[in-house]
Amino acid sequence: MLTLSNVTKHYKMGDSVVRALDGISLTIDEGDFTAIVGPSGSGKSTLMNIIGCLDIVTDGEYVLNQIPIKKYEEDELAEIRNKQIGFVFQQFNLLPSFSALENVMMPMTYARVPKKQREKIAAEILTKVGLGDRMDHKPTELSGGQQQRVSIARALANNPAIILADEPTGALDQKTGKEVLDLLTQLNKQGKTVIVITHDVGVAAYASRILTIRDGKIVDDSRKEADHV
């Protein structure tokens, strides 16, 4: 599905260089549920930005679905993000003046899906995540957990192969956090490749593979059967 080979990401800060990622090599297969854990500042979000094609590597190679990402222009990256990746953010990042339905329709607008079809698909996905009766609500009229479910619905809009979630439960309490994780697990069972970034070991426990990074390097890579209840 995706492969990183010796990827580095450096940020120049005046005279010094921050090595946010320092020689990362990894392969994630289709259908994996991977958690990326590590302490604050270890490079988790940087890695997610690279995987999500929001940013490009300083050095090394990143290949997503046989597409080498390095040489792509911003507009081409936008199209890849639009079609291949569904983002779930810690702060939900829903557009406040648009309804749940309209928020879910947005990625399809950029994919030039006709309006009628967009509405139909968005309504279906929202129903699937349990918000069939909240479609016309604005984000401020929804609870945190509901907002995160809207953003998961939005991530699913263009039926991408990969769901990329950065601290998806970071802004939620334990119970709603669990609901969101259950939803991600369910999506994984339906064939989505899910990558979750978290500090929380409890969250990581949902994954079948846990990658631990520290100072921009992978320090542990453990696989297990997801046997939580």
Place this chain on the structure above:
Amino acid sequence: MFKEYFSIAWRSVVAHKIRALLTTLGVVIGVSSVILLLSLGNSAKAEAANQIRAIGSNLIIVRVTDRNGVLPTIWLDELKDSGKLAAYSEIISGNTSYVVNGQNFDVSVSGVNQDYGFVSSLELTSGRFLSQIDLDNNLPVVVIGPKVAEKLFPLTDAVGETMVIQGVQFRVIGILTERGTNFNGDLDATAYIPIDFAGTLFPYRLNSKTYYLASETEDTVATSMRKIESYLTSVLPSANEFNVFSQSQILGVMNTLMGLLTTLLAGIASISLIVGGIGIMNIMLVTVRERTREIGVRKALGAKRSQILIQFLIEAVIITTLGGLIGLGVSYVGAAIIQYLSDFKVTVGLDSVFLSLIFSITIGVVFGIYPANKASQLEPVDALRYE
């Protein structure tokens, strides 16, 4: 796809109605003042064109200074056929003054012949114009403008009454229709008497002669003028001693001057459009900054640079177009108010509608492009991190 951009942009504008309205105030003021000034200018031009038509577009005026008395009295008769002249009249003018209700009332008195009424397209509300008989017998009769009738004979029908001009009693035989004011002064405070009388009443004018001529049609005016000029050049010792000009020439010059003035004023008013545009740019920059995160989200979810650019550009254009439309409405109201207060007919034409739309859309594009481009250039990672 354009519909999508439009609806996204429209939503953002609606979400900040008051701000959009305040932002576009500059455009409202700019558009309405430009449109009003242009409409005023056009109305003034139309008014001038009306005057041409009223006075006659085939009217030619000849002024001759004949110090040596070399000009034959019948010179114009000789030119009548070759110069394609329909009619002509010499005119000798002077002023006389009356006191009405303790106030001075000036009347311009002109000595003319029986053809003057035709040459100047005069019409009468009652009575008749000077006739051949009046002229041949040098009868003391007068045709007066409506103001003269109103001031001197407020209670009775003026026709048949007697009025005194420079100590001579004249019988009123006709009253002219209202013609308003032009560069010659108040056309309604006039009196026309047989030319020979005028010659004796205003003798100081004898050396310089003025003629009003009607060319056969509007198209023969140039021929007539050329003919007269070449005749006068051959007879008079110096070309400085005469000038020949047509009514439409004078009004043409006036028109040009008025057009220039209008353009100048509209130009000054359009500065406010630029100020309005800068206001739009300013608020769009603020909007882009405020919505950095939204831009980041849109980009993360697949918006291309051009799509972000168009979204914000359309937003700017929507705001300025609203301003343009409101401005157009304001200029309609303004025109109605001016018309009500001044009796001067001001029409905001269909061209003004297009003009205001073109103005406001152009302002939106010109001043919206920089902020929109700024939005489109944001890096998605940085934009997403923005608080």
